[in-house]
Amino acid sequence: MKVPTALSARLPRLRRAKPTGMAGVTAPVRADRRTKNLTKRLRPGDIAIIDHVDIDRVSAEALVECGVSAVVNAARSISGRYPNLGPQLIVEAGIPLVDEVGPEIFAQVEEGERLRLEGGVLMRGDTVVAKGTEQDDESVKAAMIEARAGLAVQLEAFAANTMEYLRRERTLLLEGVGVPDLATQIEGRHVLIVVRGYHYREDLAALRPYIREYQPVIIGVDGGADALLEAGYRPDIIVGDFDSVSDRALACGAELVVHAYRDGRAPGLRRLTELGYEAVVFPATGTSEDVAMMLADDAGAALIVAVGTHATLEEFLDKGRAGMASTFLTRLRVGGKLVDAKGVSRLHRSRISPWTLLLLVAASLLTIVVAAYSSPAGQVYMTFLAVRWDAFLYWLTGLFA
Structure with a gap:
């Protein structure tokens, strides 16, 4: 499997030679069980220690862009449940990947200490801290072939999750019951939904003429709000559980919508309350990008343009969680209003020639x-x-x- 085009364009400046012989890699280590949190602290050259079963493409891209010298995974980077896309991106970027060193590694290392990685062994001086299996291009490809053989089982599970979500959320999906009212005026306007996912930077850059001409309502989903600020745009609405949104994004003046659990629990609301922000609460099963789409559709958006969201079956499975079934059904509900950013950038032409x-x-x-x-x-x-x-x-x- 080849590296996706958009990422491969960035790999030359990130590619580095694999360690050979006894030299290995000696660098500071930074560890976190959540890859998303770790990438915020990583510095170029660090050894990243994660606990991530089935590394997905978005997480792998983030690790590569941080410029890490190696990735040490407490879990299996490819479990065999489905052909996840992350490990291939890491090894093709020339970054050593070591698997299954065990969860005890988080108690054995200190943040920022310099350790040495030789093959599949992480060492402190002459003492072995952890030992795992080093992955390379051949081993990853072999594991991917095995994972594809079991894809039918995952499709069946995905279909079962889809039916369960439809049973629980039929009133929300079919009638829009429970969708809160927004202060932002959306009726009849275009809406741009930005998720910090696949190729979001390239898509935002390609959409500049469209954004300048149509002035759509801009919705940032969690970290998508920071992605918008980086690109020079201010979100009108921020939707999510607010675990990956910066304080800078919260202070930009956008309307805040907290994605809560179906039973009403909203962990993200506590942070907003402590910071003194008011927010709308939307209890719903599924992902925050689904919530953003349902909000835009229910508010009467004329067109919904999605950036960084999941579009293909491979991407749905790559996310590796049952909640992605809601994304499939949400797209059916939104229907013809939803357009992928790549389609807009290819078809849109300025009305003034x-x-x-x-x-x-x-x-x-x-x-x-x-x-x-x-x-x-x-x-x-x-x-x-x-x-x-x-x-x-x-x-x-x-x-x-």
């Missing part, structure tokens, strides 16, 4: 010339310009006389 602009400029110049000739002051000015032109021609001719 270059030829129209040229004609407008020509018409303006013609109007100025006519106005100049039709007024006494204009005639005097034109006579002055004619004299200056003759003087210029006389000077130019003199250079070659």
Whole structure:
């Protein structure tokens, strides 16, 4: 399997040679059981210690972009349940990947201490701290082939989760019961939903002409709000559980919608309350990107453009959780309103063509010339310009006389 095009374009500046011989990799270690939290603290050259079964593509891209020198996983990077996309990206970026060192590693290392990784062994001086299995391109490809063989089982589980979600949320999906009202005016407008997922930077860059022309309502989903600020846009609405949104994004003035559990529990609301922000609570099963789409649809959006969301079956499974079944059904509910960012960037053309602009400029110049000739002051000015032109021609001719 090849590295996706958008990521492979960035790999040359991140690629590094694999360690050989006894030199290995010696670098500070940073550890966290949640990869998403760890990437916020990682520095170029660090050894990342994670506990991530079936590393997905988004997490792998984040680790590669942080410039880590190695990834040590307490769990299995490919469990065999489905062909997850992350490990292939890591090894093709030239980053050593060591699997199954065990969860006890988090109690055995200190944040920032320098350790040495040789093959599948993590060492402190001459003492072995943890030992695992080093993955390479061949072992990852072999594991992926085995995982694809069991894909039918995952499809059956995905279908079962989809039916269970439909049973629990049928009133929300079919009738919109429980969708809160928003202060932001959406009726009849385009809505841009940004998730910090697959190729979000490239998609946002490609959508600049569309955003400039249509001025859509912009919704950031959790970390998507920070992605928007990085791209130079201010979100109108931020949706999510607020575990990965920066304080800077919360202070940008956007309307805040907390995605709560179906029973009403909203862990993210506590953080907002402590910071003094008011928020709307939306209890719903599923993912925060589903909540954003349902909010936009229920509020009467004319078109919903999605950036960084899941679009293919492989991406649904790559996320590796049952909640992704809700994403599939949400897309069925939204229907023809939903357009992927890549489709918009390919199809959108400015309604003002270059030829129209040229004609407008020509018409303006013609109007100025006519106005100049039709007024006494204009005639005097034109006579002055004619004299200056003759003087210029006389000077130019003199250079070659």
